[in-house]
Amino acid sequence: MTVPVEPFAVGAPARGPGALRLAVCAATVAACVPYLSIKIAWLSGSTVGWNDAAAARDSVLYVGNAITLGMDALAVLVACAFTFPWGRRVPAWLVLPPIWIATGLLAPIALAVPLGTLIQSVVSAEPVTGAGNALQGWVYGVVYTGFTLQAIGLLTAFVLYARRRWPEVFTVRTADVPQGPTRSLQMLLARGAAVPAAVCAAVHFFxxxxxxxxxxxxxxxxxxAPQQVLDGVWGLLALGGAAGLLALAGRARRPARFVLPLAAAWVGAGAMFAWSLYGLIVTLAAADALGADAAPASGLVALGGTLTGLVIALTGAFLLAEHGGARRAVQSARPMASSTP
Structure with missing residues (x-):
């Protein structure tokens, strides 16, 4: 979820990264290298990994490759920001949206692709990539293995970063977060978002x-099988995101730790927004190519998921920003109270 201001008190002063954080950063960057190399090769005119050389030169693919190259390069920059002291000086509103979207894109892959690949190899003799694919099979192995490792690396780096920058997130209890003036609006939005989230999840379960x-x-x-498992994981994350926001807005006593429903809302909202936006783009491209034959229902589901994920993220951001403002007000009042005769 995007957060426009510092939601909690900043932790200890910045110092050099330890061995663990350096190792996580190095592993994450290394996981990005194969994907970046493939994209650079394709943008340079190479057809390595393609069965259909003509398809590799499609202008739409060129634009898509340029965009995804930039996204993976941004992942390298984000991993470094989470590791080195200068990253602590980056405003929260600038560092959180990229990792939120990355979480939404990569977490479902990390959860679904290994399991789906195993199921496919057990129950079917058909290759995981399917027959007649324009890309060679090894490309999928390299790309999705890299995505899985990137997900593990980026999320680990982010947790280590957040524990230093916003330590209270990991210690405060959900029931102890004060209720601000917008709590009734937060509950309204949380309950309203739960309905389309459940509908979208049901469709993905189908x-x-x-x-x-x-x-x-x-x-x-x-x-x-991997695509079906991905739909199942998406549905579970959507329900988890809605439930996490309801727990945050309602200040539920269970789970006790604030970070648990916050993490559920973060990952669930990110998955809904990022994957639904991707699905909406795919559906629009199919509609452009196939006209009325392009199944508009999937487009409506994708649009609903995109908007629902955004609503959950913004509601969570309001909650965190409001709590951060209340904390700063309390902290600024303490010196005044102690100086009163």
Whole structure:
């Protein structure tokens, strides 16, 4: 979730990174290298990894490759910001949105692809990548292995960074977070977001268990186990994100630690927003190519997920910003009270 201001008190003064943080940063950057190398090669005109050389030169793919290259390069920069002292001076509103979106994109892959690949290899003789694919199979192995390692590395680096910059997040109890003047609005938004989140999750569960209604026809024809498991994971994360926000806004006594529902809302909202936005782009591209044959239902689900994830994120951001303001007010009042005769 994006946070426009410092939500909690800043921790200890910045100092050099320890061995653990340096190792996590190095491993994360190394995990980005294969993907960056493939993208640079393709943007340079190479057709390495392609079965269809003509498809590799599609202008739409060129733009997509440039965008995804920039996103992975940004992941390297974010990993360094989480490791070195200068990252502590970056405003929260600038450092949190990239890792929120990265969490939303990478966490479902890290959770679903290994399990889905295992299921596919056990229950089917068909390759995981499917038959007649324009890309060679090793490309998927390199890319998704890299994404899984990036997810582990970035999230580990972020937790280590957040524990130093916002230590109270990891110690405060949910019930002890004060209720500010916008709590009623937070509850309204949390309850309102839970409904479309549940609907979107139900649709993804339907696709996870083999349903294809509402999917673009080309995607429905090429479904495999990893994609179905990914839909199931997406549905679980959507429900977790909505439940996490409800616990935060309602100041639930369980779970006790504030960081637990915050993490659920963070990952769930990020997955809904990032993957739904990606699905919306795919659906619009399919509609442009296939016209009325492009299954608009998937577009409505993607639009609903994008908006719901954004609402959950912004509501959580309001909650954190309000709590941060209350903490600063209390801290500024203490010196005045101690100086009173």
């Amino acid at each position: 696709w996870a268990f083999g349903g294809t209604a509402g999917l673009p026809h080309d995607l429905a024809a090429a479904r495999n």
